[in-house]
Amino acid sequence: MRVLPLLCLAALATSSSAKQEKEPVSQLQADFTLLDRGSGLRVEVFCQASSGSPPITYRLVRRSGHIHMQQTRNPGQPANFSFPLNQTSDWFRCQAENDVSVQHTPFTLVPPGELPQGPTFVLAGCLISIIAIFSWKLSWTKQIRS
Secondary structure (H helix, E strand, C coil): CCHHHHHHHHHHHHHHHHCCCCCCCEEEEEEEEEEECCCCEEEEEEEEEEECCCCEEEEEEECCCCEEEEEEECCCCCEEEEEECCCCCEEEEEEEECCCCEEECCCEEECCCCCCHHHHHHHHHHHHHHHHHHHHHHHHHHHHHC
16 A cells, blocks of 8 residues: 555656746847858858757847748757848848747848838938928028018
8 A cells, every 4th residue: 555655756756856947038149240252242140049948949030020031949059040132121130939938139230231222212202302392482482572
């Protein structure tokens, strides 16, 4: 009769020690690099969380929310994304996720220092419209005073 209770206690001790608390993803860092390796410009992105329970899924995400690339790694293994630079620029960020949490880096403009063409044309159109309206108002004011 004593064998059964001892077996039950051993099973409980084993199952409780097997349950470890899962650790959230923390201290996510991303490094964006623009490289020319002879075949054209490429963007290389290095993403790594300093800790977190495995597996950690890294995603390279556009500002629109579209997932551009994805890799699953164990802790200590960074994700490396590489893609050719096309004619348009865009905003990207690195995301790391495990079963406990999700972290994001701030958005980075790729390539750096260039505004996306769409917003640039909208801004130019707005400025031209403001100048045209201001010029018309100024000439209309001059006609009234004359």
